[in-house]
Amino acid sequence: MTLREFLGLLRRHLGLMIILPLTIAVAAVIICLFLPDQYTATTNMYVLSKNTDSQSDSSTDFNNLNAGQLLANDVTSIAKSDRVASEVAKQVGLKSLAGYDIDIENSANSRIITLSITGTSPKKTADIANAYVRTTAKVAQRVMGQPAVNVVDAASVPTAPSGPRRTLYVVVAFLVGLLLAAVIVVLADRLNTKVRGDEEAQRLTGLPIVAHFPKIRS
Numbered sequence: 001m002t003l004r005e006f007l008g009l010l011r012r013h014l015g016l017m018i019i020l021p022l023t024i025a026v027a028a029v030i031i032c033l034f035l036p037d038q039y040t041a042t043t044n045m046y047v048l049s050k051n052t053d054s055q056s057d058s059s060t061d062f063n064n065l066n067a068g069q070l071l072a073n074d075v076t077s078i079a080k081s082d083r084v085a086s087e088v089a090k091q092v093g094l095k096s097l098a099g100y101d102i103d104i105e106n107s108a109n110s111r112i113i114t115l116s117i118t119g120t121s122p123k124k125t126a127d128i129a130n131a132y133v134r135t136t137a138k139v140a141q142r143v144m145g146q147p148a149v150n151v152v153d154a155a156s157v158p159t160a161p162s163g164p165r166r167t168l169y170v171v172v173a174f175l176v177g178l179l180l181a182a183v184i185v186v187l188a189d190r191l192n193t194k195v196r197g198d199e200e201a202q203r204l205t206g207l208p209i210v211a212h213f214p215k216i217r218s
Contacts, residue, residue: 006186012125014184020184021177028173029166037099037161040115040118041125043133044152045079047072047111072111075149079113087139091131092124100128112152122158129155 010017032074048071078084091096115136117129136147198209 002107007190009185013181016185017181020029020181021174022208024177024180025170025174028170032149032164032166032169035164035166036122038118038163039122039125039160040116040162041115041122041129041155041158043129045075045113045115045133045136046073046150046152047113048148049152051082053129059181065155067213068113069108071148072106072113074144075136076106077115078140079132080144081139084132084135084139088128088134090133092127097128100125102132115155116129117155118162126157127156132178157206160194 085097085102089095099114099119103116104113104119106113115129115132117125117132119125119128125172133149133151133154137147137151140148198212
């Protein structure tokens with residue numbers, strides 16, 4: 001099937017190409033109306049280096065940088081542990097943090113760890129984020145034997161929702177409907193073995209059309 005034939009096929013089924021995407025998009029809009037707003041609270045932790053020597057040179061700075069990055073990786077692993085999550089849940093009065101999205105990231109060239117908590121309650125997300133930092137610092141101190149984490153900034157209560165991205169969902173739903181309609185049209189055309197018109201008959205047989213039978217109405 002050439003592009004011209006494909007476009008002609010879609011043009012012949014223009015109603016389906018319009019109705020189906022719009023129907024799916026409207027359904028997505030209705031679903032999005034029932035989706036609760038999501039709020040994200042973010043805080044940062046700075047990982048301290050074990051080397052407290054005041055003297056520094058290029059080799060010492062390089063070693064400190066490598067040691068700091070390794071410590072940041074260790075603290076990130078501690079923050080992601082079940083031990084920290086269970087202690088945080090107890091501090092904020094929850095049985096678990098199953099309903100919250102927890103994102104913990106650290107840069108490869110920095111000792112700053114970014115912690116983001118996403119949930120439906122603005123205040124609760126901020127409380128969980130701050131509790132996460134405090135608990136991570138305490139657990140890291142117990143495990144490493146010295147203070148290892150400083151709080152860069154405490155998480156504040158978010159005032160605007162961070163999601164869901166309703167407009168994106170509706171656009172994606174419309175595009176999915178458009179693709180689905182195109183697939184249905186192409187499949188229906190391929191499964192239909194009827195010869196429609198003299199041009200198609202000539203194209204399929206390779207023979208010229210020499211006569212037409214008139215359609216006689218009863």
